[in-house]
Amino acid sequence: MTSESSTENAQPTGGPRRPVRIGVQIAPQHASYEKIRETAGALEDLGVDILFNWDHFFPLSGEPDGLHFESWTMLAALAEQTSRVEIGALVNCNSYRNANLQADMARTIDHISAKGGQGRFIFGTGSGWFERDYDEYGYDFGTVGTRLDxxxxxxxxxxDRWGRLNPAPTRKIPVLIGGGGEKKTLRIVAQHADIWHSFSDAETLERKLGILAEHARVVGRDVTEIEISTEIGKRSVEEVEEQHALGATLFTIGISGPDYDISGVADWLAWRDAKNAEHAG
Known part of the structure; x- marks a missing residue:
């Protein structure tokens, strides 16, 4: 448990607190696409703020060669299927694809999702880590350092490519960067991210927020511009409250096939609404 004084020092605030948002990561494994489509629709109807998938080629849990689907093509389909939620990968693997191609795909999904208004695509990205993806699909795995570089x-x-595409994106596409490395990843976050996602508990989050603030100071960035995102996982409400007190406002829930249990999502949406009403008042 963090002390009141240390919590205040760690919060990346300086203006009005961001609203709490709930995202759900639909792991694209061990289920038919029909089930994934059905789950996405149910979650949008429930009122979640963001739908995520992940950018891997094989399951990360369960049967290693079980059912699995590719991220970007799925995101384009979700952009067409949905009308309100934001969508993105948690996270895209940068080293699978040419940078200019990634920009063009992101811009295209941004437009697919717009439907007469602004797009709803979040460009979630990271350096990659699952070696099997690289080995079986013929990518150079390299090292943690080379992938971050x-x-x-x-x-x-x-x-730069977003600034040159015709048509341009419908909005400034938010960049979410995932990862908690303190020397390289958080420096990249300070330079480029609109959202930083990690799996940190409150104690770790507090330390890393201080490091992020220092990186932001060095690069001349206002750290309050960066939304803080963490995973709920199996954490209790009290543990999530600690993260929120430190400045986290985007909270993600991971679900996996074959059944995609969404029974607990409504409770977290009620918690979100209560927190937002509390701060609005």
Whole structure:
């Protein structure tokens, strides 16, 4: 449990607190696409804010060679299927694809999702980590350092391509960066991210927020511009409240096939609404 004084020092605030949002990551494994489509529709109807998938080629749990679907094509389908929720990968693997191609795919999904208004696509990205993806699909796995260097190199290229595409994206596409590495990843977050996602508990989050703030100071960035995202996982309400007190406002719930149990989502949406009403009042 963090102390009141240390919590206040760690919060990346400086203006009005962002509203709490709930995202659900639909792991694209061990289920038919029909079931994935049905689950996405049910979650949008429930009122979640964001639907995520992940960018892998094989299941991460359960039967290693079980049913699995590809991320970007699924996101395009979800963009067409849905009308309100934001969508994105948690997270895209930067090193699978050319940076300019990623930018173009993101812009295209942005337009598919717009339906007469602004797009709903979030460009969630990271450096990649699951070696089997690389080995079986013929990508160079490299090292943690080389993959992070590639991410740092490619993000400016992606932003530049967004400025040159015709038509341009419908909005400034939010960039979500996942990962908690303190020397490289958080520096990249400070430079490029609109959202930072990690799996940190409150104690770890507090430390990393201080490091992120220092990276932001060095690069001349206002750290309050960055939305803080964490995974709910099996955490209790009290543990999530601790994260929220530190400044986290986007909370994600992971669900997996074959059944996609969404029974607990409504409770977290009620918690979201209560927190937002509390701060609005």
């Amino acid at each position: 590639a991410l740092a190199r490619d993000l400016p290229t992606i932003a």
